[in-house]
Amino acid sequence: MVLNSQLPYNIVQTDNLTYMFITQSGVVYTAYFIDISEVFGANSVYTFSFEAAGKTVKDERVRITIIQILSDFFQTIRNSLIVICDSCDSREKSRFKLFQKWYEATNNFSIEKIDVSIDSEEYNIRSSLLIPKTHPQAREIKELFDEWTKMGI
Amino acid sequence: MKTQEKKKLHIFQKIVEDKRAIRECIQTNGDLKKLAKKRGIKFATPVQYCSD
Numbered sequence: 111m112v113l114n115s116q117l118p119y120n121i122v123q124t125d126n127l128t129y130m131f132i133t134q135s136g137v138v139y140t141a142y143f144i145d146i147s148e149v150f151g152a153n154s155v156y157t158f159s160f161e162a163a164g165k166t167v168k169d170e171r172v173r174i175t176i177i178q179i180l181s182d183f184f185q186t187i188r189n190s191l192i193v194i195c196d197s198c199d200s201r202e203k204s205r206f207k208l209f210q211k212w213y214e215a216t217n218n219f220s221i222e223k224i225d226v227s228i229d230s231e232e233y234n235i236r237s238s239l240l241i242p243k244t245h246p247q248a249r250e251i252k253e254l255f256d257e258w259t260k261m262g263i
Numbered sequence: 264m265k266t267q268e269k270k271k272l273h274i275f276q277k278i279v280e281d282k283r284a285i286r287e288c289i290q291t292n293g294d295l296k297k298l299a300k301k302r303g304i305k306f307a308t309p310v311q312y313c314s315d
Binding site: 121122123124125126127128129140142143144145146148149150154156157159161163179182183186189192194196228232233235237258 | 274275276277278279281282283285286289290292295296299304305306307308309310311312313314
């Protein structure tokens with residue numbers, strides 16, 4: 111039997127722009143993907159993040175819901191994801207940890223994760239490329255990601 | 264070519280700046296469509312769920 115507390119929240123699409131879900135405590139979360147394929151230089155490359163409007167409370171179902179969205183995203187093996195966390199915001203650090211946990215918790219070894227750090231005077235960025243191992247352009251995308259990283263900011 | 268090089272140099276910076284703008288917009292209940300147009304952000308919905 112699956113308890114409610116183990117289920118993701120109901121996710122809805124809003125105006126073909128973002129996804130939204132509302133927690134039991136009434137916090138509205140917006141999750142979104144940005145298509146960065148053109149600038150990155152390869153097809154179906156996205157970045158992902160989520161934001162809460164209002165004061166948040168610890169809620170395991172938020173993690174489960176985010177995992178659900180990302181798991182659904184990787185049902186398409188041609189999708190790849192670049193997660194970028196700007197460490198000037200402590201909540202971004204938490205999000206990066208969340209993504210780390212998600213990756214570990216899923217035990218999904220079909221998704222490769224490559225972590226990098228990019229530091230400059232203005233930015234301390236932690237980034238991960240998440241890509242299915244069976245992605246037809248995996249090698250090219252990993253090379254491009256490496257190039258971007260070496261270029262710095 | 265020069266523009267392309269400039270873009271490449273700033274891809275991570277652009278993403279971070281866009282995320283900051285999106286965060287502010289969401290937290291102030293702003294208009295994401297307007298923000299996307301203004302900053303050239305390409306929101307995408309690669310996963311299908313029911314619309315609101």
